[in-house]
Amino acid sequence: MTAPPRPATVRVAGGQGFWGDWLEAPYRQVTGGPIDYLMMDYLAEVTMSILQKQKSRDPARGYATDFVTQMERILPTVVARGIKVTANAGGVNPRACAMALADVARKLKLGGKLTIGVVTGDDLLGRLDGLIARGHTLENLDTGRPLRDVRDRVLSANAYLGAAPVVEALQRGAQVVITGRVTDTGLTLGPLMHAFGWAPDAWDQIAAGTVAGHVIECGAQCSGGNCLNDWQHIPDLANVGYPIVEAHADGTFDLIKHQQTGGRIDVPSVTEQLVYEMGDPRAYITPDGVADFTTIQLSQVRKDRVRVSGVRGKPATDKLKVSIAYFYGYKAVGTLVYAWPDALEKAKAADRILRQRLKDLGLQFDAIHTEFVGANATHGPLALKDVDVTTLPEVQLRVGVRARDEAPVDRFTREIAPLILNGPPSVTGFAGGRPKPEEIVAYWPALIDKRMVQPAVELIQA
Amino acid sequence: MKRRLVELAHARSGDKGDTANIGLIALKPKDYPLLVKQVTAARVARHFKGMITGKVERFELPNLYALNFLLHGALDGGGTISLKTDAQGKVFSTALLRMEIEVRK
Numbered sequence: 001m002t003a004p005p006r007p008a009t010v011r012v013a014g015g016q017g018f019w020g021d022w023l024e025a026p027y028r029q030v031t032g033g034p035i036d037y038l039m040m041d042y043l044a045e046v047t048m049s050i051l052q053k054q055k056s057r058d059p060a061r062g063y064a065t066d067f068v069t070q071m072e073r074i075l076p077t078v079v080a081r082g083i084k085v086t087a088n089a090g091g092v093n094p095r096a097c098a099m100a101l102a103d104v105a106r107k108l109k110l111g112g113k114l115t116i117g118v119v120t121g122d123d124l125l126g127r128l129d130g131l132i133a134r135g136h137t138l139e140n141l142d143t144g145r146p147l148r149d150v151r152d153r154v155l156s157a158n159a160y161l162g163a164a165p166v167v168e169a170l171q172r173g174a175q176v177v178i179t180g181r182v183t184d185t186g187l188t189l190g191p192l193m194h195a196f197g198w199a200p201d202a203w204d205q206i207a208a209g210t211v212a213g214h215v216i217e218c219g220a221q222c223s224g225g226n227c228l229n230d231w232q233h234i235p236d237l238a239n240v241g242y243p244i245v246e247a248h249a250d251g252t253f254d255l256i257k258h259q260q261t262g263g264r265i266d267v268p269s270v271t272e273q274l275v276y277e278m279g280d281p282r283a284y285i286t287p288d289g290v291a292d293f294t295t296i297q298l299s300q301v302r303k304d305r306v307r308v309s310g311v312r313g314k315p316a317t318d319k320l321k322v323s324i325a326y327f328y329g330y331k332a333v334g335t336l337v338y339a340w341p342d343a344l345e346k347a348k349a350a351d352r353i354l355r356q357r358l359k360d361l362g363l364q365f366d367a368i369h370t371e372f373v374g375a376n377a378t379h380g381p382l383a384l385k386d387v388d389v390t391t392l393p394e395v396q397l398r399v400g401v402r403a404r405d406e407a408p409v410d411r412f413t414r415e416i417a418p419l420i421l422n423g424p425p426s427v428t429g430f431a432g433g434r435p436k437p438e439e440i441v442a443y444w445p446a447l448i449d450k451r452m453v454q455p456a457v458e459l460i461q462a
Numbered sequence: 463m464k465r466r467l468v469e470l471a472h473a474r475s476g477d478k479g480d481t482a483n484i485g486l487i488a489l490k491p492k493d494y495p496l497l498v499k500q501v502t503a504a505r506v507a508r509h510f511k512g513m514i515t516g517k518v519e520r521f522e523l524p525n526l527y528a529l530n531f532l533l534h535g536a537l538d539g540g541g542t543i544s545l546k547t548d549a550q551g552k553v554f555s556t557a558l559l560r561m562e563i564e565v566r567k
Contacts (some may be wrong), residue, residue: 045541046541046542141479142479142480142481226474228472228473228474228555228556229472229487229489268472268487268489271485271487271526271527271528272472272473272474272485272487273474274485274526274528275474275483275485275487275523275526275528275530276474276475276476276483276485277476277477277478277483278476278483278485278521278530279478279483279530279532280521281521281523281530282521293523293526294522294523294524294525295525296525296526297525298526310525328542328543331543331545333545367538367539367545369538369545369546371546371547373547377546377547377548378547378548378553378556378557379556379557379560380510380512380513380557381512381513382509382510382513382557382560383557383560386560398547400545400546401545402543402545440542440543441542442539442541442542442543443479443540443541443542445479
């Protein structure tokens with residue numbers, strides 16, 4: 001087989017920044033102008049455990065069902081125009097997700113016209129005991145504790161795979177690539193490696209593709225959404241354009257959006273997204289390589305077009321990150337609203353009374369956390385230095401508790417409403433009823449030797 | 463004279479577990495050296511006293527006229543464990559913008 005001609009530019013469009021992002025975005029990306037790839041990110045840290053729970057109840061579940069619904073709307077356009085799609089919507093059951101998509105394709109009379117790539121191999125849940133027995137302690141990156149401390153409460157464990165299996169699926173002819181826990185950035189880097197034929201050790205290009213993925217993995221958060229700089233003047237967010245990477249073979253890329261869309265792509269909006277969730281900027285580590293964010297050069301080419309160049313990379317490490325979810329316990333949050341006069345003082349008094357009652361009941365909690373929303377919830381004591389609290393029109397008392405057992409949390413939820421009649425005055429805002437105890441599924445980040453994880457790719461014909 | 467960071471910089475923050483990050487970006491490149499000099503890790507740690515339990519680290523990105531701060535122990539355990547409204551540190555950045563620094567007239 002002769003290699004296909006290499007394109008001069010490749011356009012990868014960001015269509016979904018998280019599971020729950022704007023339903024209109026993928027449709028707008030595939031219909032609003034030319035793109036080559038549509039990238040959709042669905043997996044947050046705790047999403048995998050929710051999906052694992054669904055799969056344990058029903059073996060046909062365990063993936064992001066919204067993806068299939070969204071694909072149903074765009075699949076005719078995607079097939080007609082040859083747009084390729086990469087999505088980590090497969091969750092803990094990528095094969096079932098692919099089967100559901102194949103059903104949709106047949107329903108749309110697109111059977112025989114769609115090859116779906118399925119990437120698996122990230123799921124380590126069934127292998128945990130063997131790994132631990134062989135000395136892989138999977139210690140918590142934040143606390144240093146070994147996984148055996150919470151082994152009996154683990155709900156899901158997935159290694160972060162990189163771009164390599166996405167590239168393999170595309171090379172074998174997949175038009176839609178559905179993965180489990182592939183990194184957000186790998187869903188953008190994979191298409192670029194495939195299209196330009198970048199070698200896995202072309203570290204600067206790998207780093208550039210990783211930066212491209214980082215910028216568009218949160219959807220419109222780089223194109224005017226959640227942008228603090230000059231936010232009042234960012235045009236037409238109702239019609240916001242999601243970002244598109246227009247990449248060149250050397251790794252240089254432009255960030256753009258479709259014509260006739262709102263939002264703004266400028267150096268400040270892109271910079272805000274570059275620093276989002278950043279650790280050490282010299283070492284942005286992915287399975288594919290290490291990007292140095294201090295080498296990134298940004299320039300405004302014209303309105304809504306920012307060029308990203310100069311990105312340097314370093315070789316990949318020999319580890320993969322593992323995202324583990326475990327059952328922690330229970331939490332609940334109760335709220336009440338107090339009105340002027342003395343709104344903050346009333347809320348503070350109610351908090352003292354509530355805490356006294358919880359203590360008198362002998363309830364044990366791991367934590368009780370009080371916030372006065374409208375006064376200190378987001379800026380803590382820093383806010384109260386600048387505000388004349390006597391003028392506050394209202395303050396919401398917000399008290400949260402957590403515990404290993406459900407019983408004290410449940411009892412707490414019954415102590416909020418009584419304060420309406422037997423606590424401080426001028427209180428309202430209880431229409432939502434009694435808060436409900438909620439299970440806490442906590443996150444346990446760890447590392448594993450890369451050799452322990454073997455990604456697998458299979459193809460399904462719709 | 464004293465000026466608030468909100469007049470000199472914009473910012474965005476996010477989380478990694480129980481750590482909040484704040485990217486502080488100079489509105490004008492000429493003000494970046496001022497941020498480097500005055501918004502030190504120690505100064506930021508003092509600013510957030512009582513709001514964080516761990517240390518503050520600072521990284522410089524002169525190419526983006528930005529500083530990145532890591533605030534450890536900022537999120538009541540972080541993620542799903544946290545009982546905070548801002549469990550993922552999304553608006554920690556704006557609290558930093560309240561800081562006042564000394565600017566030559």
